Each structure stands twice: as structure tokens, then as C-alpha cells.
Amino acid sequence: MLNALVAFLNFVVVPGFAYGSQLALGALGLTLVFGILRFSNFAHGDTMAFGTMWVILITWWFQSMGISAGPLPTALLALPFGIAITCAFVLATDRVVYRFYRQKKAASIILVIVSTGVMFILNGLTRMIIGPEEQSFADGGRFVMTAQQFKDMTGLQEGLAIKSTTAITVVMAAVCVGLLFWFLQKTRTGKSMRAFSDNEDLALLSGINPEKVVMVTWIIATALAVIAGTLYGIDKSFRPFIYFQLLLPIAAAAVVGGLGNPLGAIAGGFVIAFSEVFVTYAWKKVVLYLASVDLAPTQLLQLLSTDYKFAVSFSILIIVLLFMPTGIFKGK
Amino acid sequence: MHRNVMLFAGVGLLFVLTGLMQSWNLSLQIFNIGILSAIMALGVNMQWGYAGLFSTGIMGSVALGGLAVVVVSAQPVPEAWAAGGPRLLLSLAFGLAVIAAAVAAYRRLAGHARNWTVAAILVGGFFAYRAIYDPAVTAIEAFNPAVYGNIGGFGLPSLLSWPVGALFAGVAAWAIGKVALGLRSDYLAIATLGIAEIVLAVMKNEDWLSRGVKNLVGLPRPWPVPYEVDLQKSPEFIGWAQSWGFELITSSTILVKLLYMLIFGLVLLALIWVSERMLNSPWGRMMRAIRDNEVSAAAMGKNVTARHLQIFIIGSAVVGMAGAMLTSMEGQLTPGNYSPLRFTFLIWVMVIVGGSGNNWGAVLGGLLLGWLWLIVENAGPVFMGYLTYPLPAGALKAHLIDAAPHLRLVTLGAVLLLVLRFSPKGLIPEK
Numbered sequence: 001m002l003n004a005l006v007a008f009l010n011f012v013v014v015p016g017f018a019y020g021s022q023l024a025l026g027a028l029g030l031t032l033v034f035g036i037l038r039f040s041n042f043a044h045g046d047t048m049a050f051g052t053m054w055v056i057l058i059t060w061w062f063q064s065m066g067i068s069a070g071p072l073p074t075a076l077l078a079l080p081f082g083i084a085i086t087c088a089f090v091l092a093t094d095r096v097v098y099r100f101y102r103q104k105k106a107a108s109i110i111l112v113i114v115s116t117g118v119m120f121i122l123n124g125l126t127r128m129i130i131g132p133e134e135q136s137f138a139d140g141g142r143f144v145m146t147a148q149q150f151k152d153m154t155g156l157q158e159g160l161a162i163k164s165t166t167a168i169t170v171v172m173a174a175v176c177v178g179l180l181f182w183f184l185q186k187t188r189t190g191k192s193m194r195a196f197s198d199n200e201d202l203a204l205l206s207g208i209n210p211e212k213v214v215m216v217t218w219i220i221a222t223a224l225a226v227i228a229g230t231l232y233g234i235d236k237s238f239r240p241f242i243y244f245q246l247l248l249p250i251a252a253a254a255v256v257g258g259l260g261n262p263l264g265a266i267a268g269g270f271v272i273a274f275s276e277v278f279v280t281y282a283w284k285k286v287v288l289y290l291a292s293v294d295l296a297p298t299q300l301l302q303l304l305s306t307d308y309k310f311a312v313s314f315s316i317l318i319i320v321l322l323f324m325p326t327g328i329f330k331g332k
Numbered sequence: 333m334h335r336n337v338m339l340f341a342g343v344g345l346l347f348v349l350t351g352l353m354q355s356w357n358l359s360l361q362i363f364n365i366g367i368l369s370a371i372m373a374l375g376v377n378m379q380w381g382y383a384g385l386f387s388t389g390i391m392g393s394v395a396l397g398g399l400a401v402v403v404v405s406a407q408p409v410p411e412a413w414a415a416g417g418p419r420l421l422l423s424l425a426f427g428l429a430v431i432a433a434a435v436a437a438y439r440r441l442a443g444h445a446r447n448w449t450v451a452a453i454l455v456g457g458f459f460a461y462r463a464i465y466d467p468a469v470t471a472i473e474a475f476n477p478a479v480y481g482n483i484g485g486f487g488l489p490s491l492l493s494w495p496v497g498a499l500f501a502g503v504a505a506w507a508i509g510k511v512a513l514g515l516r517s518d519y520l521a522i523a524t525l526g527i528a529e530i531v532l533a534v535m536k537n538e539d540w541l542s543r544g545v546k547n548l549v550g551l552p553r554p555w556p557v558p559y560e561v562d563l564q565k566s567p568e569f570i571g572w573a574q575s576w577g578f579e580l581i582t583s584s585t586i587l588v589k590l591l592y593m594l595i596f597g598l599v600l601l602a603l604i605w606v607s608e609r610m611l612n613s614p615w616g617r618m619m620r621a622i623r624d625n626e627v628s629a630a631a632m633g634k635n636v637t638a639r640h641l642q643i644f645i646i647g648s649a650v651v652g653m654a655g656a657m658l659t660s661m662e663g664q665l666t667p668g669n670y671s672p673l674r675f676t677f678l679i680w681v682m683v684i685v686g687g688s689g690n691n692w693g694a695v696l697g698g699l700l701l702g703w704l705w706l707i708v709e710n711a712g713p714v715f716m717g718y719l720t721y722p723l724p725a726g727a728l729k730a731h732l733i734d735a736a737p738h739l740r741l742v743t744l745g746a747v748l749l750l751v752l753r754f755s756p757k758g759l760i761p762e763k
Contacts, residue, residue: 040518042388097749109386109517110752113684116388116677117748123673124741131735244672248529251522259518303458307537314526318511321519 003158004289010147010160011285016270016277018166018235021173024269025228026246027253028180028262029221035197035260036217037102039111044225045247046122047090049240051226052233053130055082056137063139072168073140073234083226090222091215093118102214119244126240138165138234158289165235176227177266180220184262189216197260245310249276252313256320258327267328272313280306336692336760343699350707357582360589362706363699364661367596368654370698372675373682374603374691375650380680381689381762382611383643384623386517389508389524391675392531393648396504397497397655398665399535402542404493405552405660406485412475412540413483416468420483420540423465430457472540482543490554490660494599494653501652502645504531509641528672535667542665549664554657557591560584592661599657600695603650607691619643620689651679673741678705681748687758696760701747705740712736 026048033041041047058078068074097118101111144167147159184190189212196203196213204210229243253272257264282302304311320327347366351359372390379385434453441449473481504527512523536544553559563569563584573583610616622629622636630636659665678701686697716736723729751758 040522042521097753100753109384109521112386112518112521113680114749114752116680117745117752120673120677120681120741120745120748122745124738124743124745127738127741128735132738241671245529248522248526252526255519255522305537307533308530310526310529310533314523314530317526318523321515321523322511325515 003156004286006156006158006160007285007289012277012281014162014166016274018169019277020270020273021169022228022232023249023253023273024266025173025176025224026250027265027269029224030250031254031260031262031265032217032221036193036213039108040251042112042115043119043122044250045244046119046126047086047222048225048229048246049126049243050122051082051086052229052238053126054085055079055230056135056238058082059137069140071140073138075137075230075234079227079230083223086226087219087222090218094218123240123244132240134237134239136237140164169231169235172227172231176224180262193217248310249313252317255317256327258329261329264327264329272316275316276309276312279303279312280309339696339759343696346703357585360586360593362703364589364592364596365706366699366702367600368658369682369702370695371600371603371654372651372679373686373694373698374607375647376679376683377688377691377694378643379647380683382616382619382623383640385640385644386521387524388521388676389528390651390679391670391672392528393501393651394655394675395531395535395670396500397652398659399542400497400500400656401490401493401551401659402548402665403485404488404496405490406548408487409480409482409484412472412480415475416471417483419464419468423461423468426464427461430461469540481539483540490552493660494656497656498649498653502649505645505648509644513640513644514637528676532667532670545668547664547666551660551663553663554595554660557588560588563587596657604691604695611691678744681744685747685751685758687760687762689762690760693758693760708740708743709737712739
């Protein structure tokens with residue numbers, strides 16, 4: 001019984017939690033851009049890829065110079081530089097591309113199409129600079145607790161391993177979310193952002209500078225995207241195409257939580273992540289501990305093969321859109 | 333009008349130059365794919381240009397069209413069919429019945445009873461479905477997996493698969509449209525992006541259907557097109573080639589491509605004619621009225637959602653047919669080749685650059701960007717080689733030349749942004 005619980009924790013809860021944190025950070029960025037600039041940014045996944053690429057390159061450079069963060073991955077040291085470069089690029093994009101349509105008050109669908117153009121450019125640059133292949137760049141300590149340590153500690157058959165990348169992901173995500181909410185609730189700029197998101201005209205009337213709000217939004221969204229991308233990269237691995245595809249679960253998370261609502265984005269991230277892991281996990285191991293031997297299942301007891309994880313995020317997206325069009329938490 | 337003719341002549345010149353400078357084989361190859369891209373662009377133009385629907389699921393329609401070729405014209409595998417065919421069909425029918433029952437329950441009941449009943453039907457139905465489906469799939473995939481492992485098709489002529497491809501994509505579009513078309517425009521974009529990925533996941537993983545990533549080769553060619561090998565053996569062709577002084581192998585490949593060009597061109601012309609008639613009919617005017625102002629069109633008594641669904645289905649069907657034509661030309665189904673950048677977003681760029689809302693514009697964009705996309709792949713590394721000529725040979729130079737094919741993504745993105753900014757109506761604007 002306890003073994004079943006531990007297996008469940010090890011293979012479902014812990015990975016789900018890490019993946020959920022990564023999705024939540026990504027979805028937060030997407031939802032902020034939607035709240036302020038009022039369009040779904042199709043380039044978000046590739047912004048993640050672009051930023052993560054810089055983090056990887058700087059990590060390699062650091063490694064070649066012998067700089068490391070001890071037990072922590074070197075990527076964390078490279079992260080601020082990656083964020084800075086990506087922010088500079090995104091702000092330049094806003095200046096050159098998006099601002100024109102914003103001032104023209106173009107329909108949001110035009111901005112969506114424009115963002116696919118930006119997506120092409122980011123995607124091409126990423127592939128040109130680092131190539132389309134898989135890269136892995138995690139270093140530092142591998143485990144906070146290995147399966148063997150856990151077994152020795154508790155005397156159970158089943159081990160519970162916590163990878164250090166998982167722990168870092170969750171801690172980083174919590175810190176980022178904490179900072180973001182403090183910023184949105186307590187600072188003047190944060191308040192003006194929320195005001196702008198709630199009612200643009202009223203915010204303009206009360207003297208909020210829209211260009212500043214937009215700039216801060218891009219910076220925050222980009223920082224979150226790069227952090228999410230880096231965490232995903234050290235936890236799993238980096239491949240430009242996978243990051244493009246991450247757009248789908250991230251968008252699903254943002255929509256499920258209610259587009260434009262930061263709290264919803266976090267909840268949405270975890271809903272999507274846990275459903276994906278839950279549906280694609282092979283339950284055989286857990287059931288083996290629970291059922292008596294003669295009832296042992298012969299199959300893997302997997303609801304859907306892992307290749308269909310998109311189907312999971314998509315189904316949740318559709319269900320939520322049909323029955324709660326504004327998401328779980330009220331969005332726009 | 334003069335300008336448009338010049339534009340088409342310009343694109344034609346590009347193909348002639350490719351033929352003269354590189355090879356006619358390559359030029360015709362690109363032109364054939366360009367025609368197919370133009371057909372896809374026509375379909376997307378119906379959705380976006382006529383009706384203002386932004387769907388990012390084009391790749392899904394293309395892939396479904398490809399699947400139709402497998403189903404219609406792949407050779408049957410009787411052993412695999414005997415092993416699990418009927419049971420498989422039963423399971424699929426059962427799956428549809430479960431969904432129908434859930435929808436019916438949702439319509440009939442109300443309140444909590446409704447939610448629980450629908451959930452129970454779906455969850456119970458899913459497990460029952462898997463119980464019927466799994467053994468059938470195992471049985472089919474067990475038969476000679478190195479060569480088959482799939483259920484095979486009907487072995488019918490490849491031409492027949494083109495309308496079937498349109499049908500597949502149309503039915504899928506109906507299902508998607510029913511669910512997603514009531515939603516806001518961004519949501520439709522996200523939802524269709526997801527659907528396309530799911531369609532592709534099915535094709536990659538359901539080995540019984542299309543051998544998944546193991547690819548399915550040896551699909552027959554459409555009717556009038558012969559195989560090069562047969563041509564090279566046929567005495568008449570040898571005599572004909574000799575009388576003109578052509579080289580045998582090159583002339584046979586070129587003849588095959590010319591025949592493809594002929595049938596694809598006929599389909600394209602027919603579609604342009606139909607699209608022009610559609611666009612200039614009262615129906616077409618109604619569509620554009622809905623696009624320009626949904627509220628006032630609804631106030632005039634037009635059923636906006638139904639019309640959107642209609643055009644969504646028609647557009648997807650056109651794309652699906654082009655997908656089937658592509659697969660039957662390639663003679664094999666390789667699900668790994670379908671990528672959203674190539675088959676969704678590139679088609680979008682074609683429509684926007686060509687001129688959204690104008691059929692001729694979509695065709696021009698399809699041919700022009702189809703050419704650009706494939707020529708940059710071939711010429712990119714060469715160009716980069718010139719560009720990096722002054723650099724010393726080394727890692728950086730090798731990397732730059734390796735990276736050159738990805739330059740086309742950046743180029744296309746830049747082209748899209750420039751056109752949207754400075755000439756949002758495209759090369760041939762809507763009238």
C-alpha cells in the first residue's frame with residue numbers, strides 16, 4: 001500500500017509538479033502579454049527556445065572557462081544573461097514590428113498573424129545559431145535524494161527519487177511567482193499594469209503611460225519565458241522543435257486558467273501537467289502493489305500512449321472553452 | 333490587369349531560369365509542388381480571404397489527404413485484415429457510438445444528472461473501446477511487421493483518393509468546426525493548431541493504419557502517369573526519344589513530371605474557375621459581408637456560424653485534396669515530413685503575400701513562395717558559400733554553411749512582416 005503511494009509520488013506527482021511549474025511560468029508570460037497587448041502570442045514558444053539557446057551558449061562558455069555554480073547547474077548563472085539578450089531582442093521586435101499595429105489599433109487577429117512572422121524569424125535564428133538537434137546542458141548535482149537513499153531510509157521496496165533539477169524548477173517557479181505577484185499587487189508599475197489590463201481607456205485617462213506598461217510587460221513575459229525554457233531544458237533537454245510544440249500546452253494552460261489572469265495561468269499549468277502525466281502514465285506498477293497477485297494486470301494499464309499528450313491538453317482546452325468560455329478563473 | 337499578367341510572367345520566368353541554370357527536372361519538380369501549394373493556398377484563401385477565419389490546422393488537412401491515399405490505393409493486406417479487420421471496424425464504430433451517445437445524453441438531460449451521465453458514458457465507453465480495439469491492433473501489427481504490420485488499403489486507383497482526401501479533411505473540419513467555430517478568433521487558432529498535432533500524432537503512432545513512422549512506400553501513381561522504368565523499356569518511347577535526340581533517362585523523368593504538371597494544372601484551373609464563380613456569386617458577397625462586419629450581417633438575417641462552418645469545411649476539403657495529390661505524387665506516406673512550419677504557416681505566408689481575398693493572388697503566392705522555399709534550400713548553402721568566401725576555412729565557416737538552409741525560415745518571416753506592414757493587401761489585392 002505504501003509502496004503504491006510512493007510509486008505514485010515518484011512517477012506521477014513529482015514529474016507532474018516539475019512539468020506543471022514549467023508550464024505555469026510559460027503560461028504566465030503568455031497570459032500577461034494577452035492581458036496588456038490583447039493578442040495570443042504565437043511566438044512565445046520560440047521566444048523560450050531563443051532565450052534557452054543563449055543560456056546554453058553562455059553555459060558552455062562558462063564551463064569552458066571553468067566557472068561553475070557548485071552543486072547547482074551552471075545554467076542558473078547564465079540565466080540572467082540569457083534573459084537580458086532575449087529581452088533586448090523582444091523589445092526591438094516590439095519597437096520595429098508590434099508598435100505600428102498597436103498604434104493603428106489593428107484587430108487582434110492581425111497581431112496574431114504578425115506574431116507568427118516573428119515566430120518564423122526566432123525559429124530560424126535559433127536553428128541557424130545552435131542547430132535543430134537536441135542539446136543537453138544540465139550539470140551540477142544530479143539528485144537531491146536518490147531512489148536508493150529513500151529505500152534505505154524507509155525500508156520500502158519502491159524508491160522515491162527527487163532530481164535536483166526538479167527541486168530547482170519548483171523552487172525557482174515559486175520564487176518567480178512570488179515576485180511577480182508582489183510586483184503586480186504592491187508596486188506602482190504593477191498596479192498600472194493591472195489597471196491597463198482591466199480597462200485600457202480608463203487607465204489612459206488616469207495618466208498611465210501605455211508604452212511603459214507595454215515595455216514592462218514584454219520584459220516580464222520574456223524573463224518568465226526564458227526561465228521556463230531553461231528549467232524545461234535542464235529538467236528534460238533542449239530541442240527547438242519541442243519548444244515550438246510547447247506552445248500548445250502553454251496556450252491550453254493560459255486559456256484553461258482564463259486568458260489574462262495570472263493566477264489562472266498557474267492553476268492551468270498544473271491542471272494540464274497533471275492530466276498529461278496522469279493519462280499517459282503506465283499504471284501497472286501502482287496497481288501491482290494494490291491488487292493481489294492473481295489479479296495482476298497483464299497490460300501496462302496506460303490510458304493513452306505518451307505520444308498523445310497533446311490530445312490531453314487539447315481535450316481539456318476544448319472542454320473548458322465549451323463549458324466555461326472564460327476559463328476556471330475569470331479571464332477575458 | 334496588366335500588372336497581374338506581368339506578375340505571373342515574372343514567376344514563370346523564375347521557373348524558366350531555374351530550368352536553364354540548374355536543371356529542368358528540378359524546375360518542374362518545384363513547379364509541381366508549387367501547383368499543389370497554390371491549391372492549398374486557394375483553400376486557405378477561402379477560409380481567411382473570403383471569411384476571415386484564422387485556422388492554423390492546415391497541416392492536419394494535408395496529412396488527412398495523405399492518409400486518404402493510403403486508405404484508397406495502398407495494396408490490401410488480406411492476412412492482416414483477417415487477423416483483426418472486422419474487430420477493428422467494430423471498435424471504431426463503437427467509439428463513434430459512444431461519442432454520439434454522450435452528445436445525445438448532453439442534449440436530452442439537464443443539471444447534475446447530465447454531467448454525471450455524460451462523464452459515465454465517456455469513461456465507460458473509453459475502457460470498453462480499448463477492450464475491443466487493443467487486441468485487434470495487436471493482431472494486425474503482428475503480421476509481418478517488417479513489411480506490413482498495417483491493415484492495407486483497398487488497392488483502388490490513386491486518382492480516386494483525391495476526392496476521398498477532400499472528404500476526409502472535410503469531415504474532420506466539420507467535427508472541428510462544430511466545436512471550435514463559435515469561439516473567439518485566437519481560440520480557433522490555438523484549437524486548430526492542436527487538432528493538427530493530434531492528427532499527425534495518430535498518423536505517426538497508429539501503425540495498423542499507415543505504418544506510422546516506418547513510412548508506407550509503394551503507393552501507386554495516379555492514372556495517366558507511367559513509371560520511369562517502364563518508359564525506359566518501352567520501345568515506342570525509346571524510338572521517340574531517339575528521333576528527337578533526347579537522352580533516355582532524363583527525358584523519361586521529365587515526361588513523368590510534365591504529365592503530373594498537366595493533371596495538377598487541370599485541377600488547379602478547374603478550382604480557380606469554381607473559386608472565382610463562388611467569390612463573385614451572391615454567396616461570395618454574403619461571405620465577404622460577414623467577414624467585414626459579423627454583427628450587421630447577422631442583423632440582416634445571415635446565419636454567421638453556419639456560413640463559417642460551411643466555408644471552413646470547403647476550404648479544408650480543398651487543402652485535403654492537395655494533400656492527397658502530394659502523397660500520390662511522392663508515392664509514399666512519410667508522417668515525419670509534415671511540419672506545421674511547412675504545411676501551415678508557409679501556406680499562410682503564400683496567401684498573405686499573394687493577396688488575401690483574391691484567388692489569383694493566392695495562386696501567385698503559392699507558386700512564388702513554393703519556388704522560393706525549395707530554391708533557397710538548394711541554393712542557400714551555395715549562396716552562403718559565396719558570402720563566407722573571405723572567411724578562412726574552419727568551424728565558423730562550416731557552421732554558417734550548415735545553417736544556411738534554416739535561413740529560409742528567417743527570410744519567410746521577414747517577407748511576411750514586410751508585406752503585412754507595407755502592403756497588407758498583397759501582390760494582387762482583392763477587388
